Amino acid sequence: MQFTLSFVGPAPCTGLAALARKYGSIMYLRMGTCGVVVASSPSAARTFLKALDAWLANRPAVASAVDITYGRQNRVFADYGPKWKLMRKLSSVHLLGARAVANWAGVRRDEAGRSLLGMAEAAEAGRAVVVPEVLVCALANIVGQITVSKRVFDAQGDESSSYKEMIVSLLTGTGMFNISDFVPALSWLDLQGVQARLRRVHRQFDGLITKLLAEHAATAEERAREGRLDFVDRLRASSKDGDKDADGETITEVNIKGLIFDMFTAGTDTSSIIVEWAMAEMINNPSIMGRAQEEMDRVIGLHRRLEESEIAxxxxxxxxxxSGPAAKIDPMGNNFELIPFGAGRRICAGKLAGMVFVQYFLGTLVHAFEWRLPDGEEKVDMAETFGLALPKAVLLKAVVTPRLVPAAYA
Incomplete structure (x- = not known):
């Protein structure tokens, strides 16, 4: 059973935008027994995310988030406070800050190479490429190597497809209008079955994380001897023997699971969705694709593939x-006309890593292949489906032809 509010419709982002055009940029709505404030202009967003930032730093304890985040023991949904600050600090220093992102450039390069090889093999066999599966497989393996020193998938296939379905279920389920969130007294009934479905998916995901952590613990001494510590090694070192920070906080095993959960969910499908949408737009607009390829051919040539350092x-x-004044808008949280990463205290911690991945993988795919739709298709279906992110309703499939010398795909 799908729950929608008649004045919002099945796609809240467009429904609320339509209401804002009629009633103004700040609206108070009564949804069930809850009050909801909608701020939908740059000035309104600035007020809520900057001037009132300290008052609004907590995330709502929606039923679905509690079910899938180990009781909000992760960074994304934890209340603003000492524990959240510790998780954010450790994530920034060891995982998502500028130095950490630069340190893992080799991992991204390796996974990009593996992706290109798999796509070149598909081209040789005459198979279409399912773009989001390529991207999610690469991202999951990047996250796996950075967090627990392990590639999650050896190749695209049933396992990686199942993983993507699991991530999509979590993001769409968490983003659904769940009647339990608006009438909390009915939460125990789970009228739509949303919580039961998310708990089931979360058990699968927790099984994956538990397995990865068990394998990780078994090789801890080897990594310590070789001096190649990963994110989980550093988290455990920070809380060794119950050590606490200045605020008396420490990272628990449940927090470690929550942080890994954050990386595998927020760190994979969101970035892959952006690249998929960009590729869809470029396939629908071949002149733009051609101009991007001309630029890269001039700067890089056709004898090798793109390096991250060349994006600049x-x-x-x-x-x-x-264009015009809008051309100078910064999407990193300083200009409120465009805030893809949010703003204020709860701005996306992975904004830099996300930008690096999106630009590097988009450029790599555009530079390395010619793109066309499978026979019989004239345009990419641009319909979207609603969730915490907005994925394409129909997965992007395309036929690719290598543009570079064969050695570039080895």
Whole structure:
């Protein structure tokens, strides 16, 4: 059973935008027994995310989030306070800060190479490529190596497809209008079956994380001897023997699971969705694809593939469809006309890592292949489906032809 509010509709983002055009940029709505404030203009967003930031730093304890985040023991849904600050600090220093992102460039390069090889093999066999499966497989393996020193999938296939379905179920389920969130007294009934479905998926996900942590613990001494500590090693070192920080907080095993959960969910499907949408737009607009390829051919050539350090030399790849005064809008949280990562205290901790992955993988795919739709298809279906992120309703499939010398795919 799907629950929708008649004045919002099945796609809340567009429904609320329509209401804002009629009633103004700040609206108070009564949804069930809960009051909801909608702020939908740059000035309103600035007020709530900057001026009132300290008052609004907590995330709502929605039923679905409690069920899938070990009781909100992760960074994304934890209340703002000493424990959240500790998790954010450790994530920034060892995982998502500028130095940490630079340190893991080799992992991203390796996974990009594996992706290109798999796509080149598909091209040789005459198979279409399912773009989101390529991206999610690569991202999951990047996250796995950075967090627990292990690639999650050897290749795209049933396992990686099942993993993507699991992530999509979590993101769409958590983003659904759940009647339990708006009439909390009915939560125990789970009228739509949302909580039962999410708990079931979370058990699968927890099984994956538990297995990875068990394998990780078995090889801890080897990594310590070789001096190649990963994120979980550093988290455990920070709380060894119950050590606490200045606020008396420490990282528990449940927090470690929660942080890994954050990385595998927020760190995979969100970035892959952006690249998939960008590729869909470029396939529908071949002239834009061609111009991007011309720029990369001029800067890089056709004898090798793109390196992350070269992105700064590719202004067209980084270009946005904004002009006039809007062309100077910064998407990193300083200009409230465009806040893809949010703003204020709860701004996305992975914004830098996300930007690096999106630009690097998008550029790599555009540079390495010619793209066309499978026979019989004229345009990419651009319909979306609602959730915490907005994935394409129909997965992007395309036929690719290698553009570079064969050695670039080895």
């Amino acid at each position: 030399n590719l202004p067209y790849l980084q270009a946005r469809s904004l």
